[in-house]
Amino acid sequence: MSALIEGIWDDARAIASASFSSLGKEKVSVAQCVGRVLFNDARALVDLPTYATSAMDGYAVAGTGPWQIIGEVKAGLPMKTALLSGQAVGIATGAVIPENTFGVIRWEIAQVSGKELTGSVLKNQEIRPPAHECTAGDVIIDAGTVLNPAMVGLLAAAGFDEIDVVQKPRVALVLLGDEIQLSGIPRDGLVRDALGPQLPGWLVAMGAQIISTQYISDEFELVVSALKQACVTADIVITTGGTAQGPRDYLHGALNAIGAEILIDTVKVRPGHPMLLAKNGTTAILGLPGNPQSAIVALVSLGQPVIASLLGQEQKKLAVVTTASELTAPEDFTRLIIGNLINGQFHVAPYLGSAMLRGLAHSQGFAIVTKPLTDVGEPVRWLDLPA
Numbered sequence: 001m002s003a004l005i006e007g008i009w010d011d012a013r014a015i016a017s018a019s020f021s022s023l024g025k026e027k028v029s030v031a032q033c034v035g036r037v038l039f040n041d042a043r044a045l046v047d048l049p050t051y052a053t054s055a056m057d058g059y060a061v062a063g064t065g066p067w068q069i070i071g072e073v074k075a076g077l078p079m080k081t082a083l084l085s086g087q088a089v090g091i092a093t094g095a096v097i098p099e100n101t102f103g104v105i106r107w108e109i110a111q112v113s114g115k116e117l118t119g120s121v122l123k124n125q126e127i128r129p130p131a132h133e134c135t136a137g138d139v140i141i142d143a144g145t146v147l148n149p150a151m152v153g154l155l156a157a158a159g160f161d162e163i164d165v166v167q168k169p170r171v172a173l174v175l176l177g178d179e180i181q182l183s184g185i186p187r188d189g190l191v192r193d194a195l196g197p198q199l200p201g202w203l204v205a206m207g208a209q210i211i212s213t214q215y216i217s218d219e220f221e222l223v224v225s226a227l228k229q230a231c232v233t234a235d236i237v238i239t240t241g242g243t244a245q246g247p248r249d250y251l252h253g254a255l256n257a258i259g260a261e262i263l264i265d266t267v268k269v270r271p272g273h274p275m276l277l278a279k280n281g282t283t284a285i286l287g288l289p290g291n292p293q294s295a296i297v298a299l300v301s302l303g304q305p306v307i308a309s310l311l312g313q314e315q316k317k318l319a320v321v322t323t324a325s326e327l328t329a330p331e332d333f334t335r336l337i338i339g340n341l342i343n344g345q346f347h348v349a350p351y352l353g354s355a356m357l358r359g360l361a362h363s364q365g366f367a368i369v370t371k372p373l374t375d376v377g378e379p380v381r382w383l384d385l386p387a
Contacts, residue, residue, distance in 0.1 A: 003261075003262045003263060003264065003265050004263065004264045004265070004267075005265045005266060006265075006266050006267070006268055007264060007266075007267055007268065008267075008268055008334070009267055009268060009269045009301065009334035009368075010334075012264050012267045012269075012275075012277075012301065012302060013301060013302065013305050013315075014305075015263055015264055015277070016263075016264065016277055016301075016302040016303075016305040016306050016309075017305040017306070017308065017309050017315050018309075019263055019277075019279060019284075019306075019309075020279075020282075020284055020306050020309045020310055021309065021310075022166060022309065022310060022311065022312030023166055023167040023169060023235065023310050023311070023312075024166075024167055025039040025040075025164040025165065025166060025167065026164070026165060026166075026167050027162045027163070027164055027165075028162060028163065028164075028165050029161070029162055030152055030155050030156050030160050030161060030162060030163055031152070031156075033147045033152050033155070033163060033165060034147060034148065034149055034152055035146060035147065035148075035207070036146070036147050036165040036166070036168075037144060037145070037146055037147070037165055037166040037207060037311045037312065037313060038141055038142070038143050038144065038145045038147060038163065038164075038165060038166075039143060039164040039165055039166050039312070040143050040164055041139045041141070041142055041143050042139065042140050042141040042155060042158070042160070042163065043136075043137050043138060043139055043140070044134045044135070044136050044137065044138050044140050044158040044159065045136060045158055045159030045160065046136050046158060046159045047130050047131035047134070047135050047136050048131065048132075048133040048134045048157060048158060049128050049129075049130050049131070049132060049133065050130060051078075051096045051097070051130055052096065052097040052127055052128065052129055052130050053094050053095060053096055053097060053127075053128045054091045054092065054093055054094065054095050054097060054104050054126060054127065054128070055093065055104070055126045055127065055128050056093055056104060056106050056107070056126045057091070057092055057093050057106070057107045058090075058091060058104045058105050058106045058107045058110060058126060059088045059089065059090055059091060059104065059105045059107070059110050059117055059119075060073065060083065060088065060089050060091045060097060060098055060101040060103075060104050061083075061087070061088040061101065061102055061103060061104070061105060061117070061121055062082075062083035062084060062085050062086070062087050062088070062098075062100045062101055062102055063084075063085025063086050063087075063102060064085075064086070065086075065117065065118050065119065065121075066086075066116050066117060066118045067086055067087055067088035067116070067117045067118075068086060068087055068088065068115055068116060068117075069088050069089065069090065069112070069115045069116070069117055070087050070088070070089060070115075071089050071090070072089055072090040072091070072092075073089050073090065073091045073092065073095045073096065073098060074092050074095055075092045075093070075094040075095045076095075077095075078095070078096035078098075079096070079098040079099075081098075081099075082098060082099035082100040083098045083099065083100045083101055084100070085100075088105075088117045090107075091104060097127055101127070102121065102123055102124075103121040103122055103123055103124055103125035103126065103127065104121070104125055104126035104127055105117070105119045105120075105121050105125070105126075106126060134158070140154055140155075140158055141154065141155070143312070144311075144312050144313050144314060146207070146313075147165070166310075166311050166312050168207060168208055168209040169207070169208040169209070169235040169236055169307055169310040169311065170208070170209055170211045170233065170234045170235045170236070171203050171208045171209065171210050171211065171234060171235070171236045171237075171238060172210075172211055172212045172213075172214075172230035172231075172233065172234035172236070172237045172238070173196065173199060173200075173210065173212065173213040173214065173238050173240075174214050174216055174223075174226045174227065174230055174237060174238070174239045174240075175193065175195060175196050175213065175214065175215050175216065175239070175240045175241075176216050176217075176218060176223065176239055176240055176241040176242045176250075176251070176290075177217075177218060177240070177241045177242075177290060178217050178218050178248075179191055180192075180193045180196075180215060181193065182196070182215070193215075194292045194357060195240050195288070195292060195295055196213060196215070198296075199238065199240075199295075199299070200213075202296065202299060202300075202385075202386055203238075203299075203303075203307075205386035205387055206303070206304055206307045206308075206386045207307055207308075207311050208236065208307050211233060211234060212230065212233070212234070214226050214229075214230070218241075218242065218248040218250065219250075220250045220253060220254065223242065223250045223251065223254040224254045224257045224258060227239075227254055227255070227258050227260075227280075227285065228258055231258070231280050231281070231283045231285070234283060235282070235283060235284065235310055236283065236284045236285075236286060236303070236306060236307070236310070237280075237283060237284070237285045237286070238285075238286045238288060238299075238303065239251060239285070239286070239287050239288065240288045240289075240290055240295055241288075241289070241290030242287070242290070243266075243274040243275060243276045243287040243288070243289055243290075244274045244289075251276065251287050252265075252276075255278050255280075255285065258280060259280065260278040260279060260280040260285055261278060261279045261280070262276065262277075262278045263277045263278060263279055264276060264277040264302065267301065267302075267334075268332060268333045268334060269297065269301065269333060269334045269335070269336060270329070270330055270333055270334075270335045270336075270354075271289075271291065271293055271294040271297050271336070271354035272289055272294040272295070272297035272298040272301060272336070272354075273289070273294075274287075274289050274294075275287060275288065275289060275294075275297075275298035275301065275302055277302050277306070284306050284310075286298070286299070286302055286303050286306065288303075289354075291354040291355045292354075292355060292356070292357045292360075293338070293352075293353065293354045293355065293356055293357060293359075293360055294354040294355075296360060297336050297366070300336075300366070300383060300385065300386070301336070304386070318368065318381040318382060318383055319381070319382045319384075320379050320380070320381055320382070321341060321344060321345065321346050321367075321379070321380060321381075321382045322344070322345050322346070322377055322378065322379055322380075323345065323346045323367060323374060323376060323377070323378060323379075323380050324342070324345040324346060324347050324376060325339075325346065325347060325348040325376065326373070326374070326375060326376055327348070327367060327369045327373075327374040327380065328369070328372060328373055328374070329369040329370060329371060329372060329374075330372075331372055334368060334369065334370050335368075335369040335370075336366040336367070336368060336369075336383070337349075337352065337366060337367045337369055338352065338359050338360050338363040338365075338366055339363055339364075339365075339366070339367060340362075340363055340364045340365075341364060341365075341382065346367045346380060346382065348367075349362060349363045363385070364384055364385060365382060365383050365384035365385045366382070366383045366385075367380045367381070367382060368380060368381040368382070368383055
């Protein structure tokens with residue numbers, strides 16, 4: 001496949017999505033599954049409810065009243081014998097309904113005198129029937145779903161101790177540049193590393209895991225060595241800087257040296273134009289521009305579709321919103337503009353420069369602008385930032 005060079009943003013995302021396949025599965029304790037992606041459809045192992053249970057605290061009665069109260073049924077301790085006509089037992093919410101029960105009289109409306117109970121009751125009143133929620137074998141959660149706490153509770157209720165989830169994509173970060181300072185106040189022409197601290201947060205929110213971080217000087221042999229090493233263990237290698245064609249930009253040459261196939265080489269988008277995506281065996285190599293905001297644009301533009309594919313997820317369809325601001329884009333380019341949705345309308349954030357992070361830090365996502373001029377009230381697509 002020939003590389004997409006200076007391609008359209010939507011085409012680049014489509015290639016990023018289609019070029020990688022779902023990773024394998026791993027079995028994980030249900031209690032540890034929040035935020036994980038379900039590998040197969042989850043089918044209930046039991047009926048829910050598994051038994052007929054009481055919906056209320058009260059009295060389970062058999063036949064017509066008045067009834068003689070002969071005991072109590074607690075949750076988790078079913079009655080071993082059937083109720084006889086004219087008998088009643090106190091019953092707790094969630095307790096198994098005794099055999100031959102006609103209905104349940106709520107505790108607050110029951111009339112009790114000594115051991116005698118009177119009151120009105122309808123057949124099956126306050127009884128939760130078995131299999132009312134689902135029967136064993138029903139699909140209760142679809143494959144590809146990101147599991148939330150309620151889903152984890154549902155899996156546990158349906159009989160699962162462990163469940164197969166998609167392996168988290170393993171990401172190796174290779175941060176390039178001679179000008180990076182890792183701590184303290186910048187001095188002597190250096191700049192603080194703003195990508196190393198933030199990239200793990202974005203990637204974890206997308207469903208990936210960081211397995212290594214390397215800081216590499218702009219030396220060709222060092223870049224080649226770092227890429228070779230990272231590709232051994234990672235599903236995705238993410239580099240920062242070196243994606244253009246400057247005298248110290250070695251990423252293209254290093255990719256050629258390790259035999260990687262370049263899939264996307266620059267995209268018609270601002271910011272983030274010199275983004276790059278390559279493939280080395282089954283490993284994705286994502287080259288982010290060095291400017292901080294450009295790097296995050298590249299990450300959500302190409303990295304997010306790659307990670308979704310590795311997780312076996314459908315690519316999310318972008319929402320359409322109206323803009324409260326006039327928006328512009330360069331001719332024949334897509335522009336991603338940071339901002340926020342307020343009452344369903346897009347509002348542009350300040351500090352839009354590709355080297356700036358202040359606006360991004362206070363924004364929810366990007367408006368996707370494809371026309372030279374988009375007037376107030378016109379529709380634009382919306383790409384939210386991972387959270």
